[in-house]
Amino acid sequence: MLCDICKKNEATIHIKEMHGGETHTANLCAACASEKEKNGELSALGFNLAEMLCNLGKISSVLKPPQEQTQPERATVCPNCGWTVDKVRNFGGRLGCPECYKVFAPMLAEAIKNVHRGSVHLGKRPQSASHDGRAALEAELNNRRHELDALIKREEYEEAAVCRDRINQLKAELEQLTNGEVDHE
């Protein structure tokens, strides 16, 4: 679908407005929408389209807008670096120190989920990190499953069997951890 304004670019933004029971739809390309927003023609829609466009793919666009934050959330301050919710927003979603991930965890969880393909780290771990915790086991399980697919594709069945056994072992270890957590509760 082409943009309603320039009639050249593909429309990627579709805005629906309700007026007295009638629905009006505007189909715009990013450039025209940004231009309209700059001229203030879209301000009546109640959100900052320019910010949304500029930060597309950036974390700040998916953080909760300030008016939706509850009072305690807004008052949160990182005890380690003094970073605040307002600073997170003002610095385009950037944090002040590694501790901020714990302090602002509720606010970040949704944003991280929207930006990434998953919410658990499945990649490499530093040598000093624990290798028997739940996340480490999940990471290895993911990698082994991937490896198993590749081995089967290459018809290397002996290695595939070893890999399958390790997968079953990892699953059992994870189940044990889960049961342990339930018992503990």
Add this chain to the structure above:
Amino acid sequence: MNDDIDQLLRNRVSFLADAGPDEDIAISSRIRLARNLAGHRFPVAADSAELHGICDEVSEAARESGALGCPACFSFDPEKMNELDRELLLERRLASRDFLNRPTGTRLLVKDDESRSVMINEEDHLRIQTMLPGFQLDAVWKQIDELDNQLGSRLDYAFDDRLGFLTCCPTNVGTGMRASVMLHLPGLVLTGQITPTIQGINKLNLAVRGIGGEGTSNQGSLFQVSNQSTLGESETQILERLNTVIGQLIAHEKNARQLLLQRDQFSLLDHVGRSYGTLRHSYKLSGEEAVNCLSGVRVGVDLGMFTALNIHTVNELFIGIGAAHLQKAAGRALNAAERDVCRAALCREKLKA
């Protein structure tokens, strides 16, 4: 430090001058890893003393580990450098604009062949970079993984069991890995297929940018394809996804070039010939015109139109025609008009055969 810059300038840029797989279309492959030190504020929140302390700690780890070939590696403190030398680092893709704009407490360590480098205190404490010619992300990953291990065994990285490597911006959290390949896609540009192709790639959660970064047009038909998501997949899975898409993109570009040769041979030859003519016989060349013409000549080299001209000469010219490189070569500051004259002279000289 001036000696280091002069030495760097005399260097062959290995990722442009050496041969690599699929080099007719893929110019270079690069991976960057974002790492931070536990117990320190991120650069955006740290004061000058903390930043300088981090520079020393990372430099020491690099020296001890022998990573980057240190102590024989180059070490640059941008705050002590003049504007021209800083721009030179940017043009050689060793430093980012954000890094150079930081007022204090930054340092760049570079291996002598420029294949490996570490920006200290860019957005994160460490931005480790490895670059190789052509399309070979797996080889780049092998190198950077090793470099990361060497540094990581001496530094206490900020790491969370579930979120992975903690970065200043949560868009990089997890693997902290940004892998990219610089592609030359004139076939897709000339056949008008580039826009739908880019839209398709974007839908796969990968980013495509022009050569000058976000928002730049099809200048020189050069594009950089990179991953966006850094969490929820292992490094190998991210690279596999990128490899598949880039492999297909390279095949599309080859088809597009064939299609042009079959359907509109003379337009393609004319495009290449005019590009060569301009570079070979001009006395004033703007940066944009030079990049576009080099792009045209690069296609000609691939088509075998210039037997005496090497694709690496063209690759190296993409950097040599940069404003900072021209001024360093001239040994003095040049205004825009003077740069255009020097740029034309350089192209005439290099393409003389």
